[in-house]
Amino acid sequence: AQTVTQSQPEMSVQEAETVTLSCTYDTSESDYYLFWYKQPPSRQMILVIRQEAYKQQNATENRFSVNFQKAAKSFSLKISDSQLGDAAMYFCAYRSGVTTDSWGKLQFGAGTQVVVTP
Amino acid sequence: DSGVTQTPKHLITATGQRVTLRCSPRSGDLSVYWYQQSLDQGLQFLIQYYNGEERAKGNILERFSAQQFPDLHSELNLSSLELGDSALYFCASSVDGYSNQPQHFGDGTRLSIL
Numbered sequence: 329a330q331t332v333t334q335s336q337p338e339m340s341v342q343e344a345e346t347v348t349l350s351c352t353y354d355t356s357e358s359d360y361y362l363f364w365y366k367q368p369p370s371r372q373m374i375l376v377i378r379q380e381a382y383k384q385q386n387a388t389e390n391r392f393s394v395n396f397q398k399a400a401k402s403f404s405l406k407i408s409d410s411q412l413g414d415a416a417m418y419f420c421a422y423r424s425g426v427t428t429d430s431w432g433k434l435q436f437g438a439g440t441q442v443v444v445t446p
Numbered sequence: 447d448s449g450v451t452q453t454p455k456h457l458i459t460a461t462g463q464r465v466t467l468r469c470s471p472r473s474g475d476l477s478v479y480w481y482q483q484s485l486d487q488g489l490q491f492l493i494q495y496y497n498g499e500e501r502a503k504g505n506i507l508e509r510f511s512a513q514q515f516p517d518l519h520s521e522l523n524l525s526s527l528e529l530g531d532s533a534l535y536f537c538a539s540s541v542d543g544y545s546n547q548p549q550h551f552g553d554g555t556r557l558s559i560l
């Protein structure tokens with residue numbers, strides 16, 4: 329079974345600064361997808377960014393980018409030019425490729441709380 | 447707005463009772479997933495349906511059941527409720543269950559057991 333580990337319970341960043349959230353995962357599969365979801369105080373789950381394991385190029389979405397290190401099984405999220413609206417819980421999630429038993433379920437890490445200070 | 451609709455937003459009930467949570471997926475999405483978010487267990491996958499058929503099962507209790515109807519909406523039934531069932535229940539949907547298309551989440555149903 330796959331496991332996803334987020335070792336930072338909380339990270340604090342000043343507005344306009346950069347913060348990096350770490351995520352490691354354990355899998356024996358070669359085909360999988362990785363995601364970062366954001367959960368603000370409203371409790372919604374918002375997709376931030378995704379990465380396909382077969383792509384070497386790191387995904388980028390505006391101020392959000394990832395550092396995907398497949399051999400190290402690491403998938404960190406960098407938030408640049410942090411804004412007050414970035415304050416939220418961030419979850420790393422793993423999804424297997426085509427398999428008969430997991431069929432697309434997301435395996436989440438425990439989450440990292442991002443605090444943005446003015 | 448993710449396009450996934452969950453009702454009700456809040457539900458307060460007592461131990462031993464039964465409740466039904468409802469989910470309407472995004473237009474065009476065939477796959478529906480249910481997740482439970484609790485303080486002690488975090489975010490856990492419960493069950494997945496694809497085009498009316500159960501496809502994957504996670505840590506879903508026997509007291510819980512789900513189904514997906516022909517119009518693709520899904521219902522999660524929780525019975526013999528216990529205090530520990532208090533949680534935020536999310537429904538998510540995706541086009542399918544196997545491509546790179548992500549899951550989009552509803553706003554959740556907060557279930558409180560008194």
